[in-house]
Amino acid sequence: MPVREYNELKLWQRRTGRESLFHWLLWLTGVAIFAYSWQQISAATTWFFVWDAPRIASDIWTRATPPRWSYISQLGKPIWDTLNIATLGTIIALILAVPVAFAAARNTTPSKLFIRPVALLIIVSTRSINSLIWALLLIAIIGPGVFAGVVAIAIRSIGFCAKLLYEAIEEIDETQVEAISATGASRWQIMAYGIVPQILPAFAGIAVFRWDINIRESTVLGLVGAGGIGLQLSSSLNVLAWPQVSLILLVILLAVVISEWVSAKVRGAII
Template sequence: MPVSERNGTKVWQRRTGRESLFHWVLWLIGVAVFAYCWQQISNATTWFFVWDAPRIAGDIWTRATPPKWEYITQLGKPIWDTLNIATLGTIISLVLAVPVAFLAARNTTPSRFIIRPLALLIIVSTRSINSLIWALLLIAIIGPGVFAGVVAIAIRSVGFCAKLLYEAIEEIDETQVEAITATGASRWQVMAYGIVPQIMPAFAGIAVFRWDINIRESTVLGLVGAGGIGLQLSASLNVLAWPQVALILLVILAAVVISEWVSAKVRGAII
């Protein structure tokens, strides 16, 4: 802490004069950037619709209540497709993420200068693009339907799972690996008996956590034609069938809550 003297008395200060000036300059720059961004957003916003939003929201609420409960008989297959998209996409992503994670981890990669950067590139590229964008691209390539949704979820999840898994691999206890290596075990035996047992709890937790996330993401893939309950939601929105929309949203909420409960129970059992 800097010290200054006033009337011969030492006074403790949090910052020196130069540090305080620099601190205030940063604040001024931040306020100026915020004001500029707000001005740009304000110029591009039709404020009449913003002020009228409460009335529109109230009108939609009136039209959507009560939900059309008899429509629930038509939501069985769509919600089942949504669960399948999330589950199959998670399984495929885990199968692909495991080798990528081992290639990306510093202590297991065959080459830190060639293979590891390529593995990290795969992790970053798959995580950087949202599942909806992947779904749009895949629908243009393989056509609309559940399969496009499964592949979109799988690609989106590879980077997430591989990143968490390779970090878990890098944090293992090296003494166990050294002990198995000292017995003359091969590289694959060291991996199977020294590394895999240590990362299995992390792997199980990652799998359940990602499946929980994919349940949420798969509910909206139907909005772009990738199957699932989102397809029913899009169709109902297009014809302004608000009671059906309300029921679909309630079903999605129930599915998300149940998946959250299941994942929490599984993670609790693993930990």
């Protein structure tokens, strides 16, 4: 750090003059970008509705309370469908993610030049598109219903599970693999006895974590026709049945809290 002398008094400075100038230029650039972005957002915003939002929210709250408790009898099957969508989608994704992960990991891929790039492309492409978009595409292909929701959740989860799993594979202890290789074991025996036991805890944690996420995602797939409790929510919103909407939101919240508790207990048991 530079030191300046003023009347034989040495003063410490955090940055040089050039560094300070560069620092302030960064701040000015950030402020300019923020001001420009705010100008664009402001021009595209109807501020009358924004200022009127508290009154609208209060009116909706008044209409939505108390919840219509008698409607709870019609939510049993939809919430069960939602749980099935999340569970089946997670299982399918895990089955498909395992070979993709082994193909993507540097230490297990059969070919770093051809197979690994394809596996990485699958991981990136499935993770980059939201489950709602997948659901819309699948509904157009196979029609609305629970099956479209299951496939949408599965496709969306493949990249997530495969990415975390192939990273766990690359971080294994190679000494165990080398010890098994020294015995003359085949490639499949090395994988079964040297790699799989090391990644099983990570695999179990990934499975539970992704299932917890899929519970949340599956609750809204019904908004686009992919089944589950989101379908009931969409129907109630369309007819402005606010007491039913508030009850459905409470049921979704309860399902998410229970899934979070279950996943936390399972992860705690695994770790």
